[in-house]
Amino acid sequence: MNGGTPVRRERFPSWPRVAQNDEDGLLEVLRGGRWNRMGGKFVIRFEEMYAKLTGARHCLAVANGTSALITALDGLDVNAGDEVIVPPYTFVATVNAVLLRGALPVFADIDLETFQMDPKRVEPALTDRTTAIIPVHMAGTPADLDAITAIGRRRRVPVIEDACQAHLAEWRGKKVGTLGTAGCFSFQGSKNLNSGEGGAVLTNDDAVLERCYSFHNNGRSRVTGNAAFGYQHNGANLRLTEFQGALLISQMSRLEEQSKRRDENAAYLTSMLSQVPGIKPARWPEGATRSAWHLYMFRYDKAAFAGAPRSSFLKAMSAEGIPCSSGYQPLNKEPFIQNILGSRGFKRLFSEASLKGWREKNECPMNDRLCTEAVWFTQTMLLGTRADMEQIVEAVKKVQAQAHTLKA
């Protein structure tokens, strides 16, 4: 940034990775002429494979992660007028899915050390209208599932895991997405398993599976399928196509190998970066045994960087050839949420007193602080070599050494 030689000029690995089996699968679907899941074999095969991989009893493929959440909410009978507990540190889709059901998202603050939903903030947020708790496995690292599922059991509120970033992540050796009543995944283009768009709901509950299947298929049952115009339920068309099913099967053949590489690179980054003053990598909640490393996140303390604000740190890192970002803004303060809560429909569903109470309680000070301190690297950088990781560390140290030259 000051005119010297950058640490690196090469790009980090590109995403997605494409191989021969991707082409073979897509061509087979194309030539076979069955592009819809009805009568096809790819989506159903993917569902079987993903259930086996995760240890779930059932997997239902859907159009994307947002529709996975909406489908799971419907599957658990979460409806207009209900309340759902969500963390504020997540992608907007977690909140949108709740709002699209006509339900009220109630924010439980995060833990500043782990960046994950703080179980201690969940219990006080529950009311007699709460019909689901949605922990998000942020960055692919499990949220505290012991504590959150215990609250769910005690208060008889189902837990829906938002595992959209957390393919192959584990809690005490079990795959996330299988520990709540339902688990939701995304296969959107940036995610660690990718078919452009795509999603899935996992559940061990037969009745929830039937209801989710029906909801995602215009209310038709799994048994009668598309042939019948008899409906057991309201629903939508949220089906995955055979093209995406084929692509997920071939992409999945490389998922474990890619995840191992991210594991190794992230472990190295943590061992090195936690020694740098002012860099605090996100800690795992006790009980997390594997992260998907969809993102590598840490907090930046400007005091250790001559007072240089985070924005200067990000710019300097980019100038050194290391792309990084500042991540999410405080979601609970988004004006669009205030707008919808002020809409005619929501005012009919929720009393003035309850909306006033929501506004008064809608404070997440830990999240506010995290949003000013967080720095992210993407999962594709973690697919690089050890030498790539060494350059990331070198750049952080170099920026720190020159921090006094950065604008405060």
Ligand SMILES: *Cc1c(COP(=O)(O)O)cnc(C)c1O
């Ligand atoms: C990506 C993502 C979603 C939504 O998935 P789409 O496939 O983009 O609809 C939901 N929640 C989280 C945490 C995500 O990262």
